[in-house]
Amino acid sequence: MSGIYIHIPFCKQACNYCDFHFSTSLKLKSNLIESILVEIDLRHPYLENKNIETIYFGGGTPSLLSEKELFLILEKIYKNYNVSSNAEISLEANPDDLSVEKLKELKRLEINRLSIGLQSFNNEELIWMNRAHTANESEASVKRAQDKGFENISIDLIYGSKFSNLTNWKKTLDKAIALDVKHISSYNLTIEDKTKLGHDFKVKKEIAIDDEKSSELFLEMIDRLEKNNFIQYEISNFGKENYFSNHNSNYWKGIEYIGFGPSAHSFDGVSRQWNVSNNSLYIKNITDKKETYFEKEILLESDQFNEYILTSLRTIWGIDVLVLNTKFNSEILNSFNEKIKTYISSDMIIFNNNKYVLTSNGKLFADKIASELFV
């Protein structure tokens, strides 16, 4: 069981908070798609003989690709890999791209899961984020997708901007629930250095929301979504039963995957590699058949342990004692067993069925707890 990720590094405009790799110039789009096709052939031996259960088009904005471009990538993947007949095929889309015609194209391509970047239902906030759509367009795009037969739909929401307060966050969550989507990913706005928001924050044009307020919004989200049959299977991800993202769940469970396109990461259980985050360099080096379009790191046992703690602790599946005992040496285990006691006694973590899982209180400090458990 393995996954394939394809990074499409183009966007119509730059959202103020975003530090993913993308370009707002579409000049290199055709060349870049060509290079992705070459890369799929070049890296064919990676994950050879593995069954591909998930394919994920992320970005950037994959919904900017034409039907032909998406078709060529999928065709190349099917030619090189053994893809399960019931594979989950996800595509990230922005509401402004999801016309009736585009949705028909995606259906023809057998995309069976859409992840739509709504982010907010507040037009003022959408403008402040520099999103390319309005709140009405967001809602209409979800309904159109449902009308065209997409039932596995996820939406993204951001909370914690200066526009967020408990009253309007409750309304946002109620609107999201009323859309009858199967999955919601919701992230606290983070201020990244190399973004417009990061710059505005530095020159004091913007202020960050305080942690206490963010925690209040986070707990409200858990409460409201759980009351409406969403399961929080990862700190920022909520799915109805049978609608968790298989692709992302596999990342968190440490299952191998390969990533194509600039900035895409790959993981084979013992090493991690990542492609250059530069479109021209990626195209040039792939065309020259150089191996230098990626960097590679062999993961030490301590790295593998830290990754396992960081990802598993954020999930409903928790840290599994069986995995710890089979994968890690006694020195690492002794240190873990000693440190974990503090979090159990302070009601941050519970131990159940041989798994360590965060309590509601612990979820507020997930990454901090994980880093303190690192070796």
Ligand code: SF4
């Ligand atoms: S948030 Fe999405 S649409 Fe906006 S710039 Fe980032 S990748 Fe592009």
